[in-house]
Amino acid sequence: MRIFSGIQPTGRKHLGNFIGAIEQYVHHQDQGEAIYCIVDLHATTVRYDPTELRERLYDTAAILLAAGIDPARAIFFRQGDVLEHSELAWLLSSVTAFGDLNRMHQFKEKSGAQRDLASAGLFTYPVLMAADVLAYRADTVPVGDDQRQHVELMRDIAQRFNARFGETLVVPRGVYREIGARIMDLQEPARKMSTTGGTEQGTVYVLDDAATIERKFKRAVTDSGAEIVRRPDKPGISNLIEILAAVTGRSFEDVERAHAASRYGDFKAAVAEAVVERLQPVHERYDALRADEPALERVLREGAEKARAIAAPVLVDVRRAMGVGPVG
């Protein structure tokens, strides 16, 4: 099994990223050949500051390493270091339907938020994402629930390529955590936790200190009534149950049973405590990792070499199938 996933270096990584994706990456490193990529090229599709992008890239790299990504067991690299991604994105754009791209929720959300320029890059973002995965013939893509539509599109792109040019690419499948694939904003539990669309008080960052995490959970929006159960009319409490179940590795029923007699305030404190405890080892390792940028660069470069060794021969096959580029 070959596993591939990517994460953006923009903004600050939050509890949704951590539970929905980063914990899955760490888990999957022992399930097969895992390849993880920080997608700096994707980050250029919205307005950004180039110096800041480099800083955030190191932040993200240090968080992933602190969370347990082990460069000895997984290939860990920066997207922009491996040129095959960009080339394949261009080639795949010829087998991508304009109409499909036009239906992508993320484009609709993000393009509306861009005041000065809704870029073509933002529109073709999912093609680059397909190239990320297909360049490695990966079969498994661990992601959060919000990436489902993008994963479906990359499957269509691979199938269309194979149908038109012959069996060349592997059709990947998305894997989503049963618990924690969609963590919601603590202030607005109808929307997902996110650095761009969410509220500051409702977004718990991986690097928030214990007091901040406790405060955010204390102020989390709850629902009417007093029961601690997962129900559609209780989105606030349901989200807290999901977070507690995810960070402690327990089932929903277990959490509901254990807190059946708790008051909302005590329950929120218990969730905060579990999150603080879960993130503590990440905090402990982060500072030393982040402080050593040359070491981070080394890890990413070594990862890029390993990545290129897999992607380059795939691109040879793709060029040959499409009849472009050097002959041979």
Ligand code: TYM
């Ligand atoms: P990004 O950087 O926005 O998010 C990284 C991962 O975090 C997950 N996630 C969540 N999971 C649960 N609850 C939430 N509230 C939440 N918010 C985010 C995302 O689903 C994602 O798995 N397009 C991708 C990056 C990418 C990629 C790829 C992923 C580029 N190429 C190839 C997989 C394969 C993205 O923007 O992720």
